[in-house]
Amino acid sequence: xxxxxxxxxxxxxxxxxxxxxxxxxxxxxxxxxxxxxxxxxxxxxxxxxxxxxxxxxxxxxxxxxxxxxxxxxxxxxxxxxxxxxxxxxxxxxxxxxxxxxxxxxxxxxxxxxxxxxxxxxxxxxxxxxxxxxxxxxxxxxxxxxxxxxxxxxxxxxxxxxxxxxxxxxxxxxxxxxxxxxxxxxxxxxxxxxxxxxxxxxxxxxxxxxxxxxxxxxxxxxxxxxxxxxxxxxxxxxxxxxxxxxxxxxxxxxxxxxxxxxxxxxxxxxxxxxxxxxxxxxxxxxxxxxxxxxxxxxxxxxxxxxxxxxxxxxxxxxxxx
Amino acid sequence: xxxxxxxxxxxxxxxxxxxxxxxxxxxxxxxxxxxxxxxxxxxxxxxxxxxxxxxxxxxxxxxxxxxxxxxxxxxxxxxxxxxxxxxxxxxxxxxxxxxxxxxxxxxxxxxxxxxxxxxxxxxxxxxxxxxxxxxxxxxxxxxxxxxxxxxxxxxxxxxxxxxxxxxx
Numbered sequence: 001x002x003x004x005x006x007x008x009x010x011x012x013x014x015x016x017x018x019x020x021x022x023x024x025x026x027x028x029x030x031x032x033x034x035x036x037x038x039x040x041x042x043x044x045x046x047x048x049x050x051x052x053x054x055x056x057x058x059x060x061x062x063x064x065x066x067x068x069x070x071x072x073x074x075x076x077x078x079x080x081x082x083x084x085x086x087x088x089x090x091x092x093x094x095x096x097x098x099x100x101x102x103x104x105x106x107x108x109x110x111x112x113x114x115x116x117x118x119x120x121x122x123x124x125x126x127x128x129x130x131x132x133x134x135x136x137x138x139x140x141x142x143x144x145x146x147x148x149x150x151x152x153x154x155x156x157x158x159x160x161x162x163x164x165x166x167x168x169x170x171x172x173x174x175x176x177x178x179x180x181x182x183x184x185x186x187x188x189x190x191x192x193x194x195x196x197x198x199x200x201x202x203x204x205x206x207x208x209x210x211x212x213x214x215x216x217x218x219x220x221x222x223x224x225x226x227x228x229x230x231x232x233x234x235x236x237x238x239x240x241x242x243x244x245x246x247x248x249x250x251x252x253x254x255x256x257x258x259x260x261x262x263x264x265x266x267x268x269x270x271x272x273x274x275x276x277x278x279x280x281x282x283x284x285x286x287x288x289x290x291x292x293x294x295x296x297x298x299x300x301x302x303x304x305x306x307x308x309x310x311x312x313x314x315x316x317x318x319x320x
Numbered sequence: 321x322x323x324x325x326x327x328x329x330x331x332x333x334x335x336x337x338x339x340x341x342x343x344x345x346x347x348x349x350x351x352x353x354x355x356x357x358x359x360x361x362x363x364x365x366x367x368x369x370x371x372x373x374x375x376x377x378x379x380x381x382x383x384x385x386x387x388x389x390x391x392x393x394x395x396x397x398x399x400x401x402x403x404x405x406x407x408x409x410x411x412x413x414x415x416x417x418x419x420x421x422x423x424x425x426x427x428x429x430x431x432x433x434x435x436x437x438x439x440x441x442x443x444x445x446x447x448x449x450x451x452x453x454x455x456x457x458x459x460x461x462x463x464x465x466x467x468x469x470x471x472x473x474x475x476x477x478x479x480x481x482x483x484x485x486x487x488x
Binding site: 012029032033035036037038039040042043044045047048049050308311312315 | 377379380381385386388389390392393394395396397398399404426429430431432
């Protein structure tokens with residue numbers, strides 16, 4: 001999917017649908033702008049007037065807690081009016097098509113859609129179909145992309161490790177079903193991380209995964225060696241339609257991150273997880289809550305990064 | 321001809337006078353990025369203010385966001401102390417339309433409720449667009465159409481009046 005659709009004629013962000021097709025400079029700009037929003041927590045009034053008078057609709061066709069709430073908080077801290085819709089309460093359950101839903105919301109003078117959908121390409125489709133003044137942000141589409149999650153992960157990595165150019169990053173677990181992993185791999189490669197490893201059983205890796213620009217390992221012990229950043233992924237049981245694993249306990253034994261196994265990584269390695277965590281399945285509680293875990297920092301950073309992306313996508317809205 | 325040392329001397333003298341007249345107690349100084357911070361660093365030293373200098377980046381408070389967007393060089397604002405109940409000296413380099421000061425005041429008030437704020441600028445020029453004015457100035461000048469003031473710094477701090485060439 002080529003995403004020039006994401007940029008306006010001046011190369012500025014218009015929609016944020018995928019990391020693919022975005023230049024390093026733009027990703028860095030997002031991280032830099034987010035930096036200033038982090039400092040906002042010192043303010044008594046944690047709000048800036050940037051998007052005053054703008055209306056943002058969170059269109060969640062798939063469940064989410066963290067992503068939806070951080071998008072909502074981010075929009076509110078930018079002073080936008082925000083409406084969160086979820087599928088269960090919407091008229092799509094009465095048979096309305098996606099396009100009709102969009103047309104109806106457009107008629108209510110909406111400025112931005114934040115879209116989560118179980119079908120890959122849904123946000124892209126809406127960006128192509130919607131009125132030209134409206135920006136679309138992808139909050140996760142099927143197994144395709146979850147670019148704001150990837151950016152908040154990049155932000156967290158930069159916050160702690162400062163540079164990308166000397167890092168070894170391991171992504172561990174259910175790569176096959178993970179839109180987060182795809183976006184992370186693209187972001188890490190774009191930002192110049194020299195070595196990205198994926199570690200998973202063969203059944204949880206997409207075909208030709210190496211073509212994404214990663215090295216592959218099926219052995220956690222070997223894969224963790226000298227790693228600076230350990231990214232654990234959730235086992236997405238709800239998306240597993242066939243028997244891909246013998247059992248959860250077997251999976252934990254081979255690919256679960258324990259204190260013992262974490263010692264193989266560098267002593268100052270950080271442990272990340274996009275959430276929600278399956279404790280005792282892909283990660284031991286002692287690690288998830290341990291000193292090397294930055295999992296809650298990721299959640300906090302999610303607000304700042306989403307503020308940056310929403311603000312940048314709303315600038316010069318009229319320019320195409 | 322604008323001489324930076326004269327401007328700083330005059331601004332310092334006016335601020336000292338105003339601090340007494342307005343009964344400022346242990347004031348907190350805040351500079352507006354970028355030029356205002358350069359001026360504030362000098363004045364902060366001259367007035368021997370004890371609290372560290374506060375740095376304000378007004379990018380997120382500008383009123384022209386929908387036209388110019390987010391400045392990618394935005395940096396976090398740093399206000400080192402509580403703002404509530406404080407006497408604040410706000411410093412900027414050039415006072416022109418007044419819009420920067422409006423944005424700066426809005427941002428400061430999101431950090432807390434100061435006791436009072438006074439505004440000092442190195443240069444006040446013509447072209448005001450909203451009913452705000454500085455309390456202390458290094459100089460007040462009127463520029464011709466197409467002229468603007470350019471400050472470079474931080475060291476050496478220098479100032480010049482540029483004439484923009486307009487395409488025919």
